[in-house]
Amino acid sequence: MSTTKTGLEADFYARFGLEAPAGFTAELARLSLAPDATAALSRILARRSYRRFTDQPVPEAVRAVLLACAQSAPAKSDLQQYSILDLRDPAKKSALAELCDTAWMADAPVLLVFCGDLRRAQRACDIHGHAYQQNTLDSFMNAAVDAALAMQAMILAAEAAGLGCCCISQVRKRLPEVAELLNLPDGVFPVAGLAAGWPDEARDVTYRLPPSIVVHRDGYDDTDLGSELDQYDQRRHAARPLANQIKPEKFGTAEFYGWSENAVRRLAEPSDLGGLRGYLEAHGFDLA
Numbered sequence: 001m002s003t004t005k006t007g008l009e010a011d012f013y014a015r016f017g018l019e020a021p022a023g024f025t026a027e028l029a030r031l032s033l034a035p036d037a038t039a040a041l042s043r044i045l046a047r048r049s050y051r052r053f054t055d056q057p058v059p060e061a062v063r064a065v066l067l068a069c070a071q072s073a074p075a076k077s078d079l080q081q082y083s084i085l086d087l088r089d090p091a092k093k094s095a096l097a098e099l100c101d102t103a104w105m106a107d108a109p110v111l112l113v114f115c116g117d118l119r120r121a122q123r124a125c126d127i128h129g130h131a132y133q134q135n136t137l138d139s140f141m142n143a144a145v146d147a148a149l150a151m152q153a154m155i156l157a158a159e160a161a162g163l164g165c166c167c168i169s170q171v172r173k174r175l176p177e178v179a180e181l182l183n184l185p186d187g188v189f190p191v192a193g194l195a196a197g198w199p200d201e202a203r204d205v206t207y208r209l210p211p212s213i214v215v216h217r218d219g220y221d222d223t224d225l226g227s228e229l230d231q232y233d234q235r236r237h238a239a240r241p242l243a244n245q246i247k248p249e250k251f252g253t254a255e256f257y258g259w260s261e262n263a264v265r266r267l268a269e270p271s272d273l274g275g276l277r278g279y280l281e282a283h284g285f286d287l288a
């Protein structure tokens, strides 16, 4: 990376391995963003997942403010259709880590499970004597999105406070057992876990797909996907080559093994999180 880049231009380069758009730095300079705004943008551009944490506990007041930030996320129709499980009992944390096949999460000072929650609204309908009419696929998606936005608000808040985080979709690996462990009733489903604490490892910022294939101006257009993916693979490989190929005994050993070959090999195998529909249908969701 060029040493001449500073500030958000350097952060942009570190995020994508690409030059920032023309005029980026000059225009930002003209806008004279407040230093704390620049610092916040820089922190978001440099975010990465952490999976190892020091033993230092996260004080109750910090937890409380971070959870309040999580609840400050926007929510569909202000319905707030999510719940957050805050695991404190070490035995429960270990049991969850085991169900997720993810040993490191047991040691995270903060371990949360963000859940979509249609139950609360259904109970509120009962309390008010109205018939609930929205047990639909759309409501399921709204609840999942609400939970995800709350989780992301928590991540941004935690990182602003100096903590590191990692999301954990593995909480959906053994859904019935996880639901039993967490006492999840019908109408509530885990979206993802979130481990957080003071980082005890160095992690790289990994290059993201270029904005040119993720951000579509005025209408979807993926005409150049093949060549853009190839360039992305090359950039990523030059900066951080992938150490291991997925299942060479099945897929062969690729001479050049980039991000997209790795991604498609993952996608060419069934997911180990496949039981969601059956779980939901057995636990109060119509998905109609």
Ligand SMILES: Cc1cc2nc3c(=O)[nH]c(=O)nc-3n(C[C@H](O)[C@H](O)[C@H](O)COP(=O)(O)O)c2cc1C
Binding pocket: 047, 048, 049, 050, 051, 166, 167, 168, 169, 170, 171, 192, 203, 206
């Ligand atoms: C919804 C979601 C679920 C994830 N689940 C896991 C997980 O189960 N285990 C894990 O180690 N990382 C998990 N991650 C972290 C991703 O692997 C990580 O974000 C991705 O590799 C990009 O790395 P970065 O966050 O450091 O940029 C998850 C991320 C998201 C958004």
